[in-house]
Amino acid sequence: MAKFAKKKDGDLPAVSTASLPDIVFMLLFFFMTVTTMKDSSLLVENTLPNATEIKKLEKKDRVIYIYVGRPTQEYQKVFGTEPKIQLNDKFASVEEVGSYILAERAKKPQEIQNVLTTALKVDKDANMGLIADIKQQLREVNALKVNYTTYEGDAFNNLQ
Amino acid sequence: MARNNEIPEVNAGSMADIAFLLLIFFLVTTTIQTDVGIDRKLPPQETTPPLPINERNIFRVSLNKNDELFVEGDVLSIDQLKTSAITFLDNGGSSKEDANHCNYCKGEHRVDSSDNPQEAIIAFNSDREASYGMYIRVQNELTAAYTALRNREAQRMFNMDFVDMEEIYFDVKTSVQTKKKLKTEISQIRNMYPMKLSEAETKFNL
Numbered sequence: 001m002a003k004f005a006k007k008k009d010g011d012l013p014a015v016s017t018a019s020l021p022d023i024v025f026m027l028l029f030f031f032m033t034v035t036t037m038k039d040s041s042l043l044v045e046n047t048l049p050n051a052t053e054i055k056k057l058e059k060k061d062r063v064i065y066i067y068v069g070r071p072t073q074e075y076q077k078v079f080g081t082e083p084k085i086q087l088n089d090k091f092a093s094v095e096e097v098g099s100y101i102l103a104e105r106a107k108k109p110q111e112i113q114n115v116l117t118t119a120l121k122v123d124k125d126a127n128m129g130l131i132a133d134i135k136q137q138l139r140e141v142n143a144l145k146v147n148y149t150t151y152e153g154d155a156f157n158n159l160q
Numbered sequence: 161m162a163r164n165n166e167i168p169e170v171n172a173g174s175m176a177d178i179a180f181l182l183l184i185f186f187l188v189t190t191t192i193q194t195d196v197g198i199d200r201k202l203p204p205q206e207t208t209p210p211l212p213i214n215e216r217n218i219f220r221v222s223l224n225k226n227d228e229l230f231v232e233g234d235v236l237s238i239d240q241l242k243t244s245a246i247t248f249l250d251n252g253g254s255s256k257e258d259a260n261h262c263n264y265c266k267g268e269h270r271v272d273s274s275d276n277p278q279e280a281i282i283a284f285n286s287d288r289e290a291s292y293g294m295y296i297r298v299q300n301e302l303t304a305a306y307t308a309l310r311n312r313e314a315q316r317m318f319n320m321d322f323v324d325m326e327e328i329y330f331d332v333k334t335s336v337q338t339k340k341k342l343k344t345e346i347s348q349i350r351n352m353y354p355m356k357l358s359e360a361e362t363k364f365n366l
């Protein structure tokens with residue numbers, strides 16, 4: 001019986017962690033495929049409203065984003081609490097929207113310049129006056145395709 | 161000496177750490193973005209002088225600064241907006257002898273409501289103080305009214321929902337032939353119930 005040395009009782013065998021990298025890589029690939037890179041950090045609060053009658057925004061390269069909402073906590077001391085427009089990484093006034101759209105349009109390749117969509121990411125607490133001004137600006141530069149970006153969900157939750 | 165020829169195994173113990181590092185990097189730098197929303201087309205800047213439109217062909221919806229909804233001058237709850245919009249669009253008031261008679265409308269054929277869906281216009285106006293959430297909700301309900309009518313006709317004519325038809329049409333995997341067929345069908349339905357949603361600054365009293 002010397003050959004089969006008795007194992008000490010109560011000593012658990014170590015769990016193999018060899019498949020751990022595979023699991024983590026799987027998670028990694030999942031996140032790489034479902035998420036997109038943050039292109040600009042948000043300076044405004046951006047709780048989008050809900051809607052059910054939605055269409056998907058195809059082709060990310062044909063979209064220009066405009067964010068509207070209250071400045072976030074850290075900017076409230078400087079910029080106040082009234083809803084503001086954010087273009088790229090800074091706050092902007094309504095008059096700058098037109099030139100921003102033109103500048104963004106010029107950056108895109110020639111063949112898609114007239115099929116661009118403007119996505120308005122507007123906080124649900126913002127008021128319509130500001131949106132009406134933005135829409136007027138968009139009309140002036142002939143950027144007529146608009147998408148009011150929303151979450152998918154029951155629109156009746158919008159007022160809470 | 162035979163054992164020395166074997167290639168030693170690379171220690172993969174730190175692989176998990178590397179993968180975790182990458183995972184955390186992606187978690188921090190990326191966001192799950194919503195890329196859905198309500199599509200709208202703004203009217204062009206240089207507008208031709210408006211054609212005179214019969215008042216019965218206009219469905220006036222407005223929001224005041226307290227987010228209250230007015231339809232044709234009366235307060236209306238948002239739950240009823242969809243049904244009353246459908247009643248208006250689907251009315252088909254022009255008489256049978258008229259060239260514009262709408263033979264697929266299932267409405268009440270009232271003379272004081274819209275003549276036919278092609279002429280029916282929904283005019284939506286909101287106060288500057290109204291909230292964006294409420295605005296989207298109204299837009300959502302009005303779009304739902306059009307979608308319901310289009311779905312009904314698409315079901316009747318092609319045994320298919322209009323939204324499904326559009327979805328198949330915009331799918332990249334659909335073959336060119338199916339797309340061609342769908343395109344004519346979709347435009348046919350769209351012509352039956354064209355979305356005429358005006359947000360022009362029409363002045364009227366609340």
